[in-house]
Amino acid sequence: MDMILFNQIGASITTLLGLMGFLAPKLAMKFTGLSSSTKEGSSEFRATFGGLFIALGLFPLWIGNPQGYLLVGLAWIATGIGRAVSIVADSCFTSKNVLAVFFESGIGCLLILGNCSIL
Numbered sequence: 332m333d334m335i336l337f338n339q340i341g342a343s344i345t346t347l348l349g350l351m352g353f354l355a356p357k358l359a360m361k362f363t364g365l366s367s368s369t370k371e372g373s374s375e376f377r378a379t380f381g382g383l384f385i386a387l388g389l390f391p392l393w394i395g396n397p398q399g400y401l402l403v404g405l406a407w408i409a410t411g412i413g414r415a416v417s418i419v420a421d422s423c424f425t426s427k428n429v430l431a432v433f434f435e436s437g438i439g440c441l442l443i444l445g446n447c448s449i450l
Contacts, residue, residue, distance in 0.1 A: 346388030353381025404442025
């Protein structure tokens with residue numbers, strides 16, 4: 332399998348999740364299991380889960396530089412590590428959190444595997 336495909340899949344998933352957060356924050360809230368009780372909460376979904384993820388996914392697709400994909404992969408791996416630490420440190424062991432660790436780490440691994448030649 333062509334390794335560039337790993338890059339494109341990982342960056343595309345990142346972009347699609349960002350579009351969901353930006354265009355449909357209530358759907359993103361349901362997807363993440365979070366809720367917002369304030370208007371600022373909805374803004375946070377559009378900004379962080381939306382705009383940030385869109386930029387994070389589109390930038391490496393746009394520039395086509397392996398280091399851009401690698402950075403996105405490392406960001407996903409760091410997210411998975413942060414969630415795994417939270418599961419232990421914050422006693423947040425739920426099936427949704429465990430699944431999220433595998434999801435986030437999986438996307439990160441796709442992007443890192445797609446760039447093994449520069450490591």
